[in-house]
Amino acid sequence: MQTHEKPSQSNDETGSSAVAPTGKFLRNTWYPILWSSDLAADQLIGRTVLEEPIVFFRKDDGAPAAIADMCPHRFAPLHLGKRKPGDRIRCLYHGLEFDATGACAFNPHGDGRIPHNSTVASYPMIEKHKILWLWMGHRTPDPALIPDFSIFDTDDAGALTKFDYITIAANYELVTDNLMDLSHTAFLHEGLLGTEFSVRGELTVTQDGNAVIVSRYNRNTPVAKVHDLIFRQDGQPCDTWDSIRWDAPGCFVLDVGVHAPGATKAEGSGLYAVHLLTPETATSTHYNFSAVRQGMANGQKPSPEISKQIGDMRRDIFLNQDAMIIEAQQENIRRFPERTKRPALFSTDAGPARQRRVLNALLAADAD
Template sequence: MFIRNAWYVGAWSHELASEEMLSRRLLGENILFFRTATGRMSALRDRCSHRFAPLSLGRREGDCIRCMYHGLMFDADGKCVEEPGRSGVSPNTDVRSYPTVERYKQIWIWMGDSTLADPGLIPDCRFQDDPDWASIPAYIHYNADYRLILDNLLDFSHLAFVHEKTLGGSTTIAQTRPRVERVGDSVRFARWYMNEPEIAPYLRGFNTFDGPVDRWQIYEMHIPGNVLTMDSGSAPAGTGARNGHRVPEAMQFRSVQAITPEDDQSSHYFWTYAHGFNAKDQELTHKLTDRIAEGFEEDRRMIEAQQRAINDSGNDQMAFILADNGLALGRRMIEGRIASEIRAGQTTKGMSVA
């Protein structure tokens, strides 16, 4: 099942030019995104109310969409405004529209009870469009249950093994127990690796300092909407980063990773990895993004292989180890929110439990 009452990332803003339409499957439903002439974002169920033909096979007519099966036309709010051969329109011909907010270079969509769609609930992802930080919007498609991706993000001990030669580079990562706590609807992690002998592999060649490193990963997984916001970086050992002092040569990063379910076995992964040092160096931004993408590709291969193994495992149960504390908390929070929505009468899409 999916949490419905949450803001999910449905698309990057750049995917929707003024005259384009984008159909994307989210939470088991096909959604059609398009902009009006004023730039307002519209999100409609990608299904004509008449014979269920996809509206994405239709055409734009001003700020409306014409279904190209029998010609019904819908405005940006999903209201049927024209039915060929009739004065007015037949009853029950409107299509569902969804609240949207365009913020942080992303299109956010609310697919639950629209009366609860408070834009103030959108996580703070401001580093994606802060001029003092540089990043490139990126996307990965996963053939895997979104919860397996969250499990991966809620246990960074895997960096020592999956990303041994890329994002990790140190067995200290797996040996260090993080501080894990629940903060409202988020799981918060803090992990420090003090006086590491060298910088992580993916940063080599970008160094702003030499010598031993104090390294950190501090992040929150916002369970409604599956959005990870992370403060990470490396500073010269002993310069006080753990106490809040970030020296000018510190290599600081702010990452946003948003995971939106496509259906029960596939997911959308929207991400950025912003750097606050040498932010005007576009070549650095591109090279850094490529190296991060290499590491994320390692995750994708592992998680998709895991999903295939789960599909072949019948009722076999996974073992639980000490490092699973964070992901177990995340799973309990998801299950609790879904149960609450069911009690409140919200509709959910069924999905098998991994």
């Protein structure tokens, strides 16, 4: 079911108290932690997720696995160890071996008895749409809860930008606010992803189940660099669209594109830009991103060179513009927790406010 909401200029309707970061993590959900291509057969990758250290590896049959990244003997990180046959990891320090269920499967010392209290936590994982998904909840994991990222199920490597990754030293909800309110592209990314005219398009906020979608169309505006790059490369004004969909807890697909003034989307050229957020700690976020070309105008084929330029440009922008300002924002919130509880809101905050309401409802149901 879709419901539509027109944004309002009023603080009351966007509800400033509802947009403060919840400071909580959803547990019974899938977290997109790694790209499939990040994890090779014998590799061990340690990452903290929801404040828990976890080591990621592939079992002998290639399926992904995740167990706690801390040996119960002397607490060495297991990701420093070695991948051994039988789905095992051998601790680097004194050689205990752990299997994919988290059980200690081998003790090279003394009579080989398995010590008490030597089982570590293990976490379900699924590999889907070239993404490795992690479940940290107490309920039975439901694969149907994984959002649809079938846009990545393409063999056309030229249509894809790099499967990329950065970390941001801020709570993932601040990054979520950044993505749910793309009006910032006009200012923070001026000339690159938007222009000062990009904020003129009328905003709509819709809901599809628990997904929230924020959409906008801009008519006959000066062209920003990314729109020019994927379309005519002539610097002429154009119409642009952007529509970002959020699925809990931190999965975003931005349908963005460009066409000649007065033309239609079918005559345009665009991208599906994907952003996947997973909380590392309360003040840091794993940020995986990539993009897939769509709607190539004039029968063009995706160009690997242009896809590379788009990927490089997005990495540079996310690191040097988005991460820069979000980290500065997080620092102000850390220094002034009381003063930053009630933000001054305006019309473009309708998307983040709706998203936060849905997240709050999901968090309330999460502990059941």
